[in-house]
Amino acid sequence: MKLAVCGLHLRGQVLNSQLTDLGATFIRECQSSAAYRLFAFTDSSGKTKPGMVRPFDNKGCASIAMEMWDLPTENFGAFVSLIPAPLGIGSVELHDGTYVHGFICEAWVMEAAERGDSRCKEITQYGGWLQFMQDRGK
Numbered sequence: 001m002k003l004a005v006c007g008l009h010l011r012g013q014v015l016n017s018q019l020t021d022l023g024a025t026f027i028r029e030c031q032s033s034a035a036y037r038l039f040a041f042t043d044s045s046g047k048t049k050p051g052m053v054r055p056f057d058n059k060g061c062a063s064i065a066m067e068m069w070d071l072p073t074e075n076f077g078a079f080v081s082l083i084p085a086p087l088g089i090g091s092v093e094l095h096d097g098t099y100v101h102g103f104i105c106e107a108w109v110m111e112a113a114e115r116g117d118s119r120c121k122e123i124t125q126y127g128g129w130l131q132f133m134q135d136r137g138k
Helices: 016-020 073-080 108-114 129-136
Strands: 002-005 025-031 037-042 048-053 065-070 087-093 099-105 120-122
Touching (some): 048 108
16 A cells, blocks of 8 residues: 655654565655645654644645655554554645545644644744754754
């Protein structure tokens, strides 16, 4: 099954092995539709992760850099079991108007960033997780 990823599961990132260990193969780079916002949030263990949110009003949205992977259907459950809240798998619209399964994030991360919570920061302006990390010097 096709799966779009936008953060720590990208090639070269720390969690990419969760895909490859389950037999997933890289298909191509892609972009989400311009209907998403991207956030960096710090989880309860102190790790910074990205979260892509689709707001109802499309305010401040942009196209986000992603990768398309082919994950064997029989391994989907094992993969999903590795995903902690507030992240999950849902339907993600790509730039061409098609939908695929992909990473989404609960809206509270966006709301926390808008309130100025120091654990959540909007990074939509970077256009993707790798661009944000490159700007941070990592």
